[in-house]
Amino acid sequence: MPKKSPLSFQIDLKKFEKATDDEKKQQDVMSESTSFFKDGMRKLRKNPLAMGSIVVLVLIMAMIFIVPHIVPYSYSQIITVNGRRDKTASNMAPFEYSQLEQKYMEEGGKVFPHIMGTDEMGRDYFVRVIYGTRVSLAVGLFASIIVLLIGVLYGSISGYFGGKVDLVMMRIVDIIYSLPDMLMVILLSVVLRETLKVDNIAFLQKLGPNMISMFIVFGLLYWTGMARMVRGQILTIKQNEYVLAAKISGAKSGRIIRKHILPNCVSVIIVAGALQIPSAIFTESFLSFIGLGVQAPMPSLGSLANAGRAGLTAYPYKLIFPAVMICLITLAFNLLGDGLRDAFDPKLRRD
Numbered sequence: 001m002p003k004k005s006p007l008s009f010q011i012d013l014k015k016f017e018k019a020t021d022d023e024k025k026q027q028d029v030m031s032e033s034t035s036f037f038k039d040g041m042r043k044l045r046k047n048p049l050a051m052g053s054i055v056v057l058v059l060i061m062a063m064i065f066i067v068p069h070i071v072p073y074s075y076s077q078i079i080t081v082n083g084r085r086d087k088t089a090s091n092m093a094p095f096e097y098s099q100l101e102q103k104y105m106e107e108g109g110k111v112f113p114h115i116m117g118t119d120e121m122g123r124d125y126f127v128r129v130i131y132g133t134r135v136s137l138a139v140g141l142f143a144s145i146i147v148l149l150i151g152v153l154y155g156s157i158s159g160y161f162g163g164k165v166d167l168v169m170m171r172i173v174d175i176i177y178s179l180p181d182m183l184m185v186i187l188l189s190v191v192l193r194e195t196l197k198v199d200n201i202a203f204l205q206k207l208g209p210n211m212i213s214m215f216i217v218f219g220l221l222y223w224t225g226m227a228r229m230v231r232g233q234i235l236t237i238k239q240n241e242y243v244l245a246a247k248i249s250g251a252k253s254g255r256i257i258r259k260h261i262l263p264n265c266v267s268v269i270i271v272a273g274a275l276q277i278p279s280a281i282f283t284e285s286f287l288s289f290i291g292l293g294v295q296a297p298m299p300s301l302g303s304l305a306n307a308g309r310a311g312l313t314a315y316p317y318k319l320i321f322p323a324v325m326i327c328l329i330t331l332a333f334n335l336l337g338d339g340l341r342d343a344f345d346p347k348l349r350r351d
Contacts, residue, residue: 040267040340040343040344041343043342043343044339044340044343044344047339047342047343049335049338049339050335050336050338050339050340050343051339052335053331053332053333053335053336053339054332054336056328056332057329057332057333057336060133060137060325060328060329060332061137063130063133064130064131064133064134064137067126067127067130068127068130068131071112071124071126071127071130072112073112073123073124073127074127075123075127075128075131075297075298075299076123076297077123077124078121078122078123079098079101079118079122079123079124081098081100081101081104081111082104082109084100085122086098086100086101086122087122088100089101089118089122090118090119090120090121090122091117091118091119091120091311091314091315092114092117092118093117093315093317094114094115094116094117094317095113095114095115095117096114096117097111097113097114114126116129116317116321117315117317117318119307119318120307120311125318125321128299128304129299129301129304129321129322129325131298131299132299132300132301132303132304132322132325133301133325133329135284135294135298135299135300135301136281136284136285136300136301136302136326136329137281137329139211139214139215139280139281139284140277140278140280140281140284140329140333141277142215143214143215143218143222143276143277143280143283143284144273144276144277144280146215146218146219146222146223147218147219147222147223147226147273147276147280148226148269148272148273148276150219150223150226150227151223151224151225151226151227151229151230152226152227152230152262152269154169154173154223154227154230155226155227155228155229155230155231155234156230156231156234156257156261156262157169157257158170158227158231159230159231159232159233159234159235159238160234160238160253160256160257160261161253162235166231170228170231173224173227173228176220176221176224177221177224179221181217181221181222181283184217184220184221185213185214185217185287185292186292188213188216188217211293211294214283214284214287214292214293218280222276222279222280222283225272226272226276229268229272230265230268230269233264233265233268234257234261234265237261237264237265238261242260243256243260243261246259246260266344267341267344270340270344271337271340271341271344274333274336274337274340275333275334275337277333278329278330278331278333278334278337281326281329281330281333282326282330284300284302285300285301285302285305285326286302287302288300288301288302288303288306289302289303289305289306290306291303291306301322301325301326302322302326304318304321304322305319305322305323305326308320308321308322
C-alpha cells in the first residue's frame, strides 16, 4: 500500500479493524427479510431438545394411526386360536406365546407376536397401550382447544374493556378457580349418567359419562389460567399508539381485538396452548387411574396403569409400559412448550 501524504484527506484504512465472524453473521441476518413466524421457527430449529420432542411426538402419532392396521388384535379382543378362546394366554410376558399358540405354530400356523405381552383377560397389551395413548392424546388436544377458545375470548373481552367489566369478569374467574375440580368431575359424572342417557347413543356410550364430564369440566374450570394470561397481555398492548389510532379511525372493538391485539399475543397463546396439552393428559391419566376416566373396555393410559398396579410384583411390565408412555408424552410436550416460549416470546429471545 502506498504511503499516505500527511496533507491528504484520504481515509487511513489501517485504523479500521476487520469484521469478526459474529458481526458478519449478524449483518447477514439483519439483511434478510423474514417474518415473525419464520424467525421463531429458525430459532426453534436451533433448539435440540425441542426438535427431539417433535420427533418423539411424530413417532407416537404415527404409531397410534399405523399400529391398529398392522396388529391383528383389537383393544377388547380376547385372544383366540382357531376360533377357540385361549385360556392360557393371560398375563403373558412380552414376546411370549401361550401353549395353544405354540401348538398352532408347530402345525404350520402363524401367530402375530405379543410385543408387550397380554393382560389378565388375555388381551394383547401392546394394542391396548396404543389405544390408550390415542385416547389420552385426544383428550389432551381437545381439552387444550376448549381452554384456548374460552380463555382467549374471555380474557380478551375482560382486558380490552377494563373498568367494571374487567372487575366483574375477574371476580367470576376467582370463584371458578376456587371450585374443586375433582368434586365437579364426580358430580357431573353422576348427573350426566342420569340426564344424558348415554346408553342410547353409540358414540357417547363408547366415551362414557366420565369422559364427557371430563370434557365439560375442562370447559368450565381449566380456562381460568389462560384467561388471566391473555388479560394481562391485552392490558399492556391496548396502551400502544396503533390501538389508539384504530379507535380514532372508527374501528369496532371486535375488529381491534381480532386484528390489532390478539396477533401481538400469539406467542403467549401458542406457548400456553402447548403447555396445556401435557397438563390435560396428566389430569386425564390421573382421573382414569382412580376410576373416574375412560369407561371400560376402552383403555386409557391412566386406567392401564391402575390395572397394572394390582399385579406390580408379579407383572411389573403392565405398569411400566403405560407409565413410560405417559412420561414420554408429557415430557415431550413440556420441552416443546419451553422451546416455543424461547423462540416466540420476544422477552426471552436469545441470539
